[in-house]
Amino acid sequence: MTTKTNGQPFLSDVTELRRRAREEIEKGAITEDYALDPKQAIELLQIALATEIVCVLRYTMHSVAATGIASEGPKDEFAEHADEEREHMGMIAERINQLGGTPNFDPEGLATRAASQYGPGDLDLVAMIKENLIAERIAIAHYRELIHFFGEKDPTTRTMLEEILATEEEHANDMHDLLVAHEGKPMLSR
Numbered sequence: 001m002t003t004k005t006n007g008q009p010f011l012s013d014v015t016e017l018r019r020r021a022r023e024e025i026e027k028g029a030i031t032e033d034y035a036l037d038p039k040q041a042i043e044l045l046q047i048a049l050a051t052e053i054v055c056v057l058r059y060t061m062h063s064v065a066a067t068g069i070a071s072e073g074p075k076d077e078f079a080e081h082a083d084e085e086r087e088h089m090g091m092i093a094e095r096i097n098q099l100g101g102t103p104n105f106d107p108e109g110l111a112t113r114a115a116s117q118y119g120p121g122d123l124d125l126v127a128m129i130k131e132n133l134i135a136e137r138i139a140i141a142h143y144r145e146l147i148h149f150f151g152e153k154d155p156t157t158r159t160m161l162e163e164i165l166a167t168e169e170e171h172a173n174d175m176h177d178l179l180v181a182h183e184g185k186p187m188l189s190r
């Protein structure tokens with residue numbers, strides 16, 4: 001027997017929940033009560049995905065291309081960040097998939113889809129650090145906006161974005177410290 005409250009099936013009615021889950025099975029992780037427009041959610045996450053891919057590429061390039069006696073430490077740091085950006089990339093791609101979308105890894109148009117920039121390839125060490133700090137600050141602002149958007153309506157995505165944001169803040173702090181170590185003064189006041 002289905003329990004009704006104000007004509008609506010009661011949410012804790014297991015039979016009703018099971019029936020709906022079966023009916024909606026083709027929608028994957030998206031249930032009837034998903035409070036956002038999944039298409040819009042996916043579109044926004046595609047931007048975050050492109051941003052992470054660009055960050056993987058930029059940090060990887062810097063980890064290889066940085067030269068000079070002072071570059072050994074920063075090269076390791078760039079490589080470590082590249083790994084962490086790759087993890088973010090995977091998390092976001094998985095979530096897009098769960099929401100019923102196809103993660104967009106198409107290199108065509110990647111730079112224009114991303115919030116952060118790849119930057120020039122022929123930079124000296126300090127300029128590389130600055131590029132990365134700028135990119136991290138863009139990512140931080142972007143994730144803050146996204147967290148606000150997903151809010152209470154999609155707590156799974158929001159929690160994932162909060163985890164990513166915390167790492168981006170560490171990255172920005174790492175780049176800031178590197179900049180101070182290699183240039184002696186902060187580019188941006190805190």
Ligand SMILES: [Fe+2]
Pocket residue numbers: 052055084085088139164168
């Ligand atoms: Fe990231």
Ligand SMILES: [Fe+2]
Pocket residue numbers: 055081085136139167168171172
């Ligand atoms: Fe980052």
